[in-house]
Amino acid sequence: MIKLLKILVIMLFCVNAYALTFNDAEEVYKQLVIKNHVMPLPKLAYWPNDQVNAFCDSDAQTIVLTRGILKFVQNKDQLAMVIGHELGHCILHHPISTPRNEYIADRMGYWLSQAAGYNVCKGVEVLKNLNDPASATHPASINRYNVLKCK
Numbered sequence: 001m002i003k004l005l006k007i008l009v010i011m012l013f014c015v016n017a018y019a020l021t022f023n024d025a026e027e028v029y030k031q032l033v034i035k036n037h038v039m040p041l042p043k044l045a046y047w048p049n050d051q052v053n054a055f056c057d058s059d060a061q062t063i064v065l066t067r068g069i070l071k072f073v074q075n076k077d078q079l080a081m082v083i084g085h086e087l088g089h090c091i092l093h094h095p096i097s098t099p100r101n102e103y104i105a106d107r108m109g110y111w112l113s114q115a116a117g118y119n120v121c122k123g124v125e126v127l128k129n130l131n132d133p134a135s136a137t138h139p140a141s142i143n144r145y146n147v148l149k150c151k
């Protein structure tokens with residue numbers, strides 16, 4: 001009996017403890033758009049791809065979340081930051097990704113999340129965990145994290 005219990009406990013720890021689903025994303029998205037009166041509404045779409053990614057498509061009408069990003073975020077606060085960031089790009093019709101647009105979308109994600117009642121101190125941790133180096137379009141995620149982190 002104890003052996004069985006030990007096996008069960010090990011199995012529980014092996015399951016990704018915080019993998020979120022697209023249903024969770026839809027719930028977070030609804031909170032963000034309702035509490036912030038976002039109009040017109042972009043659609044929320046799921047892309048079964050393991051790349052850790054999310055984006056607002058070029059016509060600013062759809063936010064796409066990959067399976068990878070849903071596995072990567074650790075809680076709904078981080079998910080709210082990710083979706084809020086993409087909502088920011090859609091609302092502002094950012095035609096292209098530039099370091100400046102990324103910082104603006106981060107700030108939008110922060111405000112939208114906060115207004116929707118999410119814990120932004122937990123939410124911004126998603127940028128720290130991303131650990132992406134700087135590129136032509138994106139500043140290093142650690143720099144983005146340092147702008148927003150709770151002191």
Ligand SMILES: [Zn+2]
Pocket residue numbers: 085089097101102105
């Ligand atoms: Zn972005």
